[in-house]
Amino acid sequence: MTTNALRPRHIAVIMDGNGRWAEQRRLPRIEGHRAGVESIREVLRAAHELEIPYITLYAFSNENWHRPKEEVNFLMRLLSDYLDKEFEELHKNNIRFQAIGRTDMLPEEIQKKIEKNIKATEHNTALTLTVALSYSGRLELVDAVKKISEKVARGQLRTSEITEAVVSEHLYTQGLPDPDLLIRTSGEMRISNFLLWQMSYTEIYVTDVLWPDFRKQHFFEAVEAYQKRERRFGRTHLTR
Ligand code: FPP
Numbered sequence: 001m002t003t004n005a006l007r008p009r010h011i012a013v014i015m016d017g018n019g020r021w022a023e024q025r026r027l028p029r030i031e032g033h034r035a036g037v038e039s040i041r042e043v044l045r046a047a048h049e050l051e052i053p054y055i056t057l058y059a060f061s062n063e064n065w066h067r068p069k070e071e072v073n074f075l076m077r078l079l080s081d082y083l084d085k086e087f088e089e090l091h092k093n094n095i096r097f098q099a100i101g102r103t104d105m106l107p108e109e110i111q112k113k114i115e116k117n118i119k120a121t122e123h124n125t126a127l128t129l130t131v132a133l134s135y136s137g138r139l140e141l142v143d144a145v146k147k148i149s150e151k152v153a154r155g156q157l158r159t160s161e162i163t164e165a166v167v168s169e170h171l172y173t174q175g176l177p178d179p180d181l182l183i184r185t186s187g188e189m190r191i192s193n194f195l196l197w198q199m200s201y202t203e204i205y206v207t208d209v210l211w212p213d214f215r216k217q218h219f220f221e222a223v224e225a226y227q228k229r230e231r232r233f234g235r236t237h238l239t240r
Helices: 018-024 029-050 062-066 069-085 087-092 108-121 137-153 164-169 216-227
Strands: 010-014 054-061 095-100 127-135 181-184 203-206
Touching: 018 029, 029 054, 029 069, 029 127, 029 216, 054 062, 054 069, 062 069, 062 127, 069 087, 069 108, 087 095, 087 108, 095 108, 127 137, 137 164, 181 216, 203 216
Parallel strands: 010 054, 010 181, 054 127, 095 127, 181 203
Antiparallel strands: none
């Protein structure tokens, strides 16, 4: 791979297929989620090798609260363990941890661990890992509209001053560049309410590989596919 050609700065990932991976092995679905943690490590190692500065993972959507209670509880435990155990590794690798979404819906103990991880890694510079938790792209826009209208009501902002940049600044992802590439595993061709505003011009790469089977080599393949694309941002190749 020519690592300098069109290297994506920000890669978002929809980690899908954990349930199917487990079912194929006649294991409970939760085993797929457990195995999926190793794929997260692989992605971080691959991003580190390619010097990609922003990775955003869709770990738990707002809709996922409607899954069976046991599965939700297991995912919360997995997340709690991840925040405890991976912390040293993240910090050692100079990774800054962030979370986006309605994190106030998460168990209090997890909220505290998230805060601790964010605070402890805030000055790290190699890579920003953003984990979407209790996340919904539409609710993110609703929350941004509320914040902006409160400012207008208080006289801190005029309606005529609301621009795309102002909307971006009121999203959970404030300060992050928009994703250049979205990787979705396990073959589904959907965005699933992820980063709706931010993905206006994101290149989408879908692989049939199930998330627990996703390894560095698959990540490199996705980046290579991205590098072969021509991004036009609504223009023609003649006007770029
Ligand atoms: C989608 O697979 C995956 C999830 C809803 C959870 C993703 C979570 C992890 C990979 C591990 C936990 C994360 C952290 C940060 C510790 P699915 O269950 O929808 O699979 P299916 O479509 O095959 O049923």
